[in-house]
Amino acid sequence: MLIKQLQYLVALGRERHFGRAAAACNVSQPTLSAGIRHLEDEMGVPIVERAQRFRGFTPDGQTILDWAQRIVADYEALHQELSLARQGLAGQLRIGVIPSALPVTSLITGPFARQHPGVNILLRSLTSKEIQRGLDTFELEAGVTYLDNEPLENVRVRPLYNESYFLIQSRRFAKTDAQTVTWEEAAALPLCLLSRDMQNRRIIDSVFRSIGKEPRAQIEANSPISLIAHTRSSAIATILPLSFLSLINGLPDLSMRRLVEPQPAPQIGLVYSARDPVLAVVKTLIASIRRLDMQKSVDLAAGLG
The missing domain is CATH 3.40.190.290 (D-Maltodextrin-Binding Protein; domain 2)
Structure with missing residues (x-):
């Protein structure tokens, strides 16, 4: 089994389309399809429901996909750790952000980007439920969402500020x-x-x-x-x-x-997967956030300071 084959499978699970999955992996569609067929041969079970177009995964295929997402995430995390030790932090930081927090996300990502130019930061506007799914499937490294109202599961949190x-x-x-x-x-x-x-x-x-x-x-x-x-x-x-x-x-x-009358103040915070070890890019992001006074920064940005 090659890690590349698992990466093809994870891309297909994310894109739900052979052509888009191949493009995301920078390979041709026949190459991606062949890689998944090799994986099926090795595992001894069909993974994809065969049709002219992508129709979904077989029950065994869904189980394999779940494991592939974990393995690929751990593989990429290992690369981040090695990169950090050799030449500074590199790789990708994907953050899902609820729409109400988007205007102030730059207060977090701006300083982080200056400190770590080798990291590509991808921000996605998502609902809190979509952030949960993204963390569960390893398609996000972190999220910015509500902490005390409909809290997410299987995550660790870092409070940022209170909304008004x-x-x-x-x-x-x-x-x-x-x-x-x-x-x-x-x-x-x-x-x-x-x-x-x-x-x-x-x-x-x-x-x-x-x-x-x-x-x-x-x-x-x-x-x-x-x-x-x-x-x-x-x-x-x-x-x-x-x-x-x-x-x-x-x-x-x-x-x-x-x-x-009243004045609710739900808490906004950073969330990330409650698995060990914590990704190097997430650990570094948290260290950067610790140096910030987010409530003060948000108030000042809003003209309330």
Whole structure:
């Protein structure tokens, strides 16, 4: 069995398409198919359901894929350790980030990139459930997500900062210079909110329920940028976390008021697989984060410092 054959299988499991898997491995499709057939011969069982196009894995194939993902992840981790000892950290750092934390992720990745130029950093906007899957299948090295609301399983955590919420509204319709607004007042407004598959939306809904209110979400989207665009061009308001203030503070046409009564503060943190040894790239990332005061940095970026 060659590690390359396992890498082909892992790529096929990720891409669910022979052509894309071959491209990801920088080989031709016949080469990838031949490698998987050799693996089937060696294991003595069919791995892929045979058809003109990829249809899925056999039950034995899924078991082999699960093991292949672990083996390939450990192989790549070994290369990182050896690289760190010889010439400094190199390789790839794949981080899944919930949309509400994307604006401040650079506070983490910026210093890390300067310290370790040999590492390629890939950021992906994902839901918390997608981050869980990515860690489970070794397609992510780390994630940035909520820690205390719908916490992930089989992970270790590093707290970063606490979220707070602001009502964003066109100044034409806000008609107030107040710095705060209650959740009850916000419930009476037409709103555009993140879609319900986003944990941020589920947190917002739970806050409204805690005061016996139901938000009027006339528009839903899976992109916070879309929410901001709607707010700027209409009477619809939105609710965004503290992190997004760093992107919209310079927009004079928008009113930004802190939501109070209550003031929830869910915790955002770094999560990574609870397996040993910890990947060199993750250990190094955590060491970099320890030198940061993320709460202070997020507050300053939002203009609250």
